[in-house]
Amino acid sequence: MTDTSSPESPENTEAPGLSRRRLLGTAGAAGAAGLALGAVGGAGVAAAVNSDGEGPAALTSVGATEVMFHVKHQAGITTPLQSRGHLIAFDLAPGAGRKEATALLRRWSHVAKQLMAGRSLAGDDTEVARDAGPSSLTLTFGFGRTFFDRTGLTAQRPMELDPLPDFSSDHLDPRRSNGDLWVQIGADDALVAFHALRAVQKEAGEAARVRWQMNGFNRSPGATASPMTTRNLMGQVDGTGNPKPSEPDFDKRIFVPESGRPAGQEWMAGGSYAVVRRIRMLLDDWEKLPRGDQEAVIGRRKKDGAPLTGGDEFTEPDLAKAGPDGQLVIAADAHSRISAPEQNGGAAMLRRPFSYHDGISADGTPDAGLLFICWQADPLRGFVPVQRKLDRGDALSRFIRHEASGLFAVPGGPGEGEYVGQRLLEG
């Protein structure tokens, strides 16, 4: 965080870290449009609105919405889906240990706090996000299983980070899987997200090296007037069954409880476990399938996501219902039947994905699909039982391929003055 800017630059006459904030104005958040964006709770959402009357007041809630850094749970878990996302995993550099990791998490936390508030970084900011508002930027930090041995923190490693079981349909590339450290970046502006990604990479410095990096996207705010859940690149409404923060057991299912942790693992209180899967969609095959067959694979109508047994997207599917031919209306291998919580002992996870599209593969097929990210208090009561069942008999499995996988412990949000992971690293 040293100031490498040249003395010639007029930029230096501004207080470090204040330039973008000053440019945008700092009007109060009350009643700002950002609050209406449908936050699903948990993360605090405020908004800074341009009110200085200079220039065209074109900063809408898209740019003005600010997500808080110091909150109970890290941002980027219950924050509404952003239109742009980056995932990046690092391995600690050879020779780097707990000391270097601690300094890195301090630097990353500083960067996250500054950028999420729409501020520039002192001195060496790339300026890619200059002129833009915070744009709902979130940075979310997690630790992979391998982090703990390398930092002498083996006793603090939660059993929830034990490797995921192998699934028979996995085609995992280890070079794009796991990692010591993981950062999820989301924003409603692509340049704001890219700016944060480069800052995270830069701060890694000599302490950590990039292991893999992926880019994703979701629908833009304001592109739809529909109250329905968003769609994926197969055209399916995706995410209907997600637990809702208003449900009484939401916190219990998604976040690690504040108390009752095994000794040494109190640091995960308020945290959550992220399972990350790069799921390629075999779109050339899928799109050739007639719509009725697609709907049978999913068990839902393509048009509106309603169960094939009727109603609308949010109607409970009637899994026992048979048609005139005596066959189940929602087939035994339909994706929505197999993944339903009631079929999995109530297993629940909060899915918060990004779509991805990396152009065309060497074989001519689209390299596109879902950066599936799900959040849960315990992967063994969330992702694992559901994926086990899908692995055995999901009609959708012919059209998708799990190509990479990661499991990360994402600690609770840092208190005022704290950095992310402080309770682990200094615990």
Add this chain to the structure above:
Amino acid sequence: MTDTSSPESPENTEAPGLSRRRLLGTAGAAGAAGLALGAVGGAGVAAAVNSDGEGPAALTSVGATEVMFHVKHQAGITTPLQSRGHLIAFDLAPGAGRKEATALLRRWSHVAKQLMAGRSLAGDDTEVARDAGPSSLTLTFGFGRTFFDRTGLTAQRPMELDPLPDFSSDHLDPRRSNGDLWVQIGADDALVAFHALRAVQKEAGEAARVRWQMNGFNRSPGATASPMTTRNLMGQVDGTGNPKPSEPDFDKRIFVPESGRPAGQEWMAGGSYAVVRRIRMLLDDWEKLPRGDQEAVIGRRKKDGAPLTGGDEFTEPDLAKAGPDGQLVIAADAHSRISAPEQNGGAAMLRRPFSYHDGISADGTPDAGLLFICWQADPLRGFVPVQRKLDRGDALSRFIRHEASGLFAVPGGPGEGEYVGQRLLEG
């Protein structure tokens, strides 16, 4: 375009092609926010606004803005930059000729007209864009040099499509360069853009094969309140010198005149030539450069894009001005000096790029930069002289690498009832 949807689908009870339009409502365009988005003229911009009072009225101008298909010049040239873009080039399939190309342009034009109006495609729509508004979608179609021999239209090939000269700094990959046919897709919603891309690919059918495909992005509408030109991934304000539609010679510089074409080439009246360059930015090197050095390379201030000789972004640079040390303030090799129109015999082109970021390369550096697209009535009076000069002495050339190149003849917009390229293919 056959209807492959199953008889079970309630979708079939809707008139083909009307479902999304009905969902969104079709209120009049007058005074709609879409008109305030800063259209730079040329392409007609209207807006369909959700006014049916159903559901949360969250369709903002981001989703509601509709760009017209039947206009004098094709959409996507003077249309405001969209936040998401796809470029895709095709080669005609072996055995395919003029007949197949004609049918393909008919199909593509139908798709473009439907999707740009926010309508679904009949029967076999993937539904990825369902629920969304048109979101400023544009599809723009062009012909590469190789198209003409393959379709027996050699006599109609304009000399403007003669190969670009070699530049000493080029590192061009022929597999990602040129092509018989080129389609540019832009939209302010990533799913709307992807939906259009897949539709274009599907309609290519047996007639044409994908040669290359690239993805890009720009800032989201509403992410900034600044009146400044957008920034690129180096953090520089980029596009300041662009000609403006309000300038008296804009049309003459950017579009092929309506009359006076050589015999056989009347079909390009109202058209434009697109030069497409994938320009990689060597960001690891660039970001290490102190800000003052970056500003010397460009000849402009990073903060606001103003010339180093003073003023604001739109102040004319004083190219003769020397500092107290007797040296030119804007260095002899500064990018902005060398690319200035007055240094290139008034050569003018309309730059309308997307940034790109395809993750991390095998060598660990970011695979990111600019999908540079420029438009001109004649490449020899636009791109070529400027690039020749940059090639010889641009201080920026150490930090960029031209990796792919294409040159395409983009005919004028189709008249009502016409398809794109009809005047070539049936002329």
